[in-house]
Amino acid sequence: MSLKKINAVLAAVLILFVLWFGTEYIVSPETTAPGCGLPSRPSGDGGGFLVVKGIRGVVMALLLAVLLLTGHRRALGWALMVEALAAYGDMANHEIRPRGGRCRATRRGGRRDGPSLTSARNTRAAPAG
Template identity: 70%
Template sequence: MSLKKINTVLAAAGILFILYIGMSYVLTPETTAPGFGLPSWPSGDGGGFLILKGIRDIVSGLVLSVLLLTGHRRALGWVLLVEALTPFGDMTNVLAHGGSATVAFGVHGLTAALVVITGLLTLRETRKVTAAPVPALR
């Protein structure tokens, strides 16, 4: 299997995953949020912030989808690297607020690492290969 096919499968799987998570936060935040790793449920009208998280995840997935479907693979690689900051930020947020270290590293940290790997592989696939200069004959 070519690197391009592997990268396409990895990117598509990541896109489907983040779209699923986003839709879960929009449609059923009360059942999805406990798996995020934070120690407590938002108080008052804090549930609206969970829907914001869902919308953020859906938009992230749609941006990646557009790049994948339009064939902008180099841009896809760079955007994957940038979007890896989201699960990394989620991981640090969970850790900073006394949440589950297992979830922080096992869900958010692992997700960030997988997104970085996919981004780097995609950039590697799209790098330009230049031929070595041919020495001039004298």
């Protein structure tokens, strides 16, 4: 199997995952959000937030699918990189936004969805001597 085919299969798996993930937020945001560390469905003016997050995921997956199916491999690589930044932005927003003085990730008993920015301050080595 050539490297081109392996890359295409990996991209297709990623596209299907992003499409499924976005669809879950559209179809059942009440059950999907708590499993991803988000609060339950907001009320009032924020009621559509989770559906918008799902639509964003579906559109991102469709963009990647179009680039894969049309054979624009270089553009697909760039789009994957940019979309990874969107996921990093979600993670950074989730990790940095304080909840009661400490970040939420530090109160989950060590379970982290991504690299924690709060634990970086404790990783410095003690000065020698």
